[in-house]
Structure formats: structure tokens, C-alpha cells
Amino acid sequence: MKVKYFAWVRERVGIAEETVEPPADVRTVNDLIGWLSGRGETYAYAFEKPKIIRAAIDHSHVKPEAAISGAREIAFFPPMTGG
Amino acid sequence: MSVTATIRIQEADFDVAQEIAALTKGRTDVGAVVSFSGICRGDENGEAIAALTLEHYPGMAEAEIGRHADEALSRWPLQGLTVIHRFGRIAPGENIVLVVTASSHRQAAFEAAEFLMDYLKTNAPFWKREESRKGASWIEARDHDDAAAARWTKS
Numbered sequence: 001m002k003v004k005y006f007a008w009v010r011e012r013v014g015i016a017e018e019t020v021e022p023p024a025d026v027r028t029v030n031d032l033i034g035w036l037s038g039r040g041e042t043y044a045y046a047f048e049k050p051k052i053i054r055a056a057i058d059h060s061h062v063k064p065e066a067a068i069s070g071a072r073e074i075a076f077f078p079p080m081t082g083g
Numbered sequence: 084m085s086v087t088a089t090i091r092i093q094e095a096d097f098d099v100a101q102e103i104a105a106l107t108k109g110r111t112d113v114g115a116v117v118s119f120s121g122i123c124r125g126d127e128n129g130e131a132i133a134a135l136t137l138e139h140y141p142g143m144a145e146a147e148i149g150r151h152a153d154e155a156l157s158r159w160p161l162q163g164l165t166v167i168h169r170f171g172r173i174a175p176g177e178n179i180v181l182v183v184t185a186s187s188h189r190q191a192a193f194e195a196a197e198f199l200m201d202y203l204k205t206n207a208p209f210w211k212r213e214e215s216r217k218g219a220s221w222i223e224a225r226d227h228d229d230a231a232a233a234r235w236t237k238s
Binding site for chain 1: 146221
């Protein structure tokens with residue numbers, strides 16, 4: 001699946017997007033945050049406060065407990081400040 | 084007659100008067116038009132800023148605004164709806180966002196415009212970064228914006 005990062009999450013991770021293949025026991029958005037955090041210091045820094053990170057699956061907002069199976073694109077970003 | 088919202092996510096500026104005219108031109112059933120323009124302020128928390136840079140999530144920005152526009156069209160009797168949100172570098176005094184609602188009567192136009200702006204603030208995937216003398220930093224989300232959006236949730 002494709003993972004995208006925006007705003008300071010993108011800056012901290014150091015890349016805007018990548019393709020990842022998490023193991024089968026990574027089932028939810030929260031699981032994916034935990035798994036990504038273990039991939040290196042930049043990820044651990046980006047996700048150090050997982051509760052403030054927002055997520056979207058295939059362009060729709062989702063909660064941390066949302067299942068990721070079948071997702072084509074998952075995005076992580078800070079609370080939005082548009083408008 | 085079904086109404087389709089016009090939604091544009093663009094780097095270029097827009098003309099407020101032209102967008103209002105586009106919703107009313109040649110028709111006599113519109114009795115009220117409300118427009119809200121969000122404009123870049125020259126200061127943030129008392130600190131002068133040189134500019135804002137808006138990052139957005141292409142694809143999701145259109146989809147998310149489209150979902151809220153559809154909800155507005157289903158909740159209020161609107162005859163026209165336009166939402167424009169800019170991205171990129173925006174200097175103080177420049178337009179950031181525009182919502183225009185047209186209806187037979189003012190209440191629907193006012194309420195739908197406010198509903199859309201409250202949701203744009205908290206749910207549309209845009210992030211503002213400010214440039215000041217101290218450097219560049221991301222603007223933090225405000226709790227009162229969440230509260231403003233929450234009041235439209237149907238119980």
C-alpha cells in the first residue's frame with residue numbers, strides 16, 4: 001500500500017510518500033503507526049505523539065482503530081489548519 | 084432541479100464578485116447570496132508574518148470538500164454553492180478561501196456558508212505554515228475550531 005505524509009509529519013519522516021508492505025498482524029491504523037515508528041528515528045520522531053496524528057484511508061478520514069486491509073493509500077498528517 | 088456544487092482547489096487567486104455573479108446571473112429565483120472570504124492576516128498571535136504557505140492533500144481535498152458540499156446541499160434548500168480553496172504561498176491581504184451560497188431566503192444561505200466554513204477549518208486537508216522573522220513554523224490547530232464544527236453534528 002502507498003503511505004503519504006503531510007505537513008510536519010512529512011518533514012519529520014523526511015519523505016512525502018512510499019510504498020510499504022506491513023506484516024499481516026498490522027491490522028489497524030494504530031498498528032500501522034506502531035509498525036512505522038519502529039522503522040527508524042525519523043519515523044519515531046514523526047509519530048512520537050500518536051494521539052495527535054490524523055489518518056485518512058483512500059481520501060476519507062478514519063479513526064485509529066480503522067482496519068487497513070484493502071487500503072490503496074493511507075495518509076498521516078497533523079490536525080488540519082485550512083480555511 | 085438538482086444543484087451541483089462548484090469546487091476548486093487552486094494556486095491562483097479568485098475574484099469574489101465574479102464568483103457571486105456566476106451564481107445569480109440570468110436567474111430570478113435567488114433571493115439571497117452569502118459569501119465568506121478568508122483572507123491572510125498580517126499577524127499570527129501578535130507576531131508579524133511575511134506570508135503563509137498552504138500545503139494540501141491533492142485528491143482528498145476535493146473529495147472532502149465535496150462530501151461537505153453535498154451535505155450542505157441536502158440540509159439546506161440552496162440554489163447554488165461555490166467553494167474555492169487556494170494552496171501555495173499567500174501574502175497578507177490575499178484571499179485564501181471562498182464560500183458562496185445562494186438560496187431563496189437568507190437563513191439557508193447564512194447557515195450553509197457557516198456550516199461549510201466550520202468544516203473546512205477542521206476537516207479539509209490543508210495545513211498552514213507561517214513565515215515570520217523567527218523563521219517558518221506550522222500553525223497549530225485551535226480547539227475552538229473543533230467546537231465550532233461539532234455544533235453542526237446532528238444528534
